[in-house]
Amino acid sequence: MRSLVILSSLLIGIQSCSQKTESMVNQNSTITADNIADEISKQVKHYPSEKIYTLGYSNDKCYFEMFVDGIKLTKAFNKTLGNTAVEINHVLFKSGKHTISYKMYPLGKSKEYEEVFNTLVEDTDLDFDLKSYDLKNEKVPDxxxxxxxxxKKKVEITEGYSKEKFVGAGKNIL
Structure with missing residues (x-):
């Protein structure tokens, strides 16, 4: 009796540890090595509108860094005067409101100006604009x-003539 229990335990143990040699492949028969990328692309769901958000800037007589929600988006330390736009979708991790911030630095010595700017000057300028365009529908306006x-503050130079001056003039960093 004892040998019967041991033998049956041994057979059950061997049978439970055996591996299946037959593997089930649940594959679409229309997929081949040549069209696998196209077939996978067909299954990706697309939105009817794909908005691309851009943050444009224009600067003069300053360098700066731009941040979205504390993440550095770009820096402009190579041009004293310029304007462009940067896509920001890759730093937007949620829907809703976001914080845009910047740090400004004085120009120092540059090829464009003979003067050395150790601080931010009165005619320093920096402008931002936030826009979006639809990648799917080019006919929709931005x-x-x-x-x-x-x-900036208005400063009267002479009677009837005033000029706008940057309020942070004289600072090393803003």
Missing amino acids: TDYMTYSLP
Whole structure:
């Protein structure tokens, strides 16, 4: 009796440890090595509208870094005067409101100006604009969300003539 229990335990153990040699492949028969990328692309769901958000800037007599929600988006330390736009979709991790911030630095010595700017000057300029365009539908006009300009104050030069000056003039960093 004892040998019967041991033998049956041994047979059950061997049978439970055996591997299946037959593997089930659940594959679409129309997929081949030549069309696998196309077949997978067909199964990806697309939205009817794909908005691309851009943050444009224009600067003069300053260098700066731009941040979205604390993540550095770009820096401009190679041009004293310029304007362009940067796509920001890759730093937008959620829907809703986001924070755009910047750090400004004085120009120092440059090829464009003979003067050395150790601090930010009165005619320093930095402007931002937030826009979006639809990647799927080029006929839809761009959407403007906001524009921002550096804070400036009007200073009367002579009677009837005034000039706007940057309020952070004289600072090393802003």
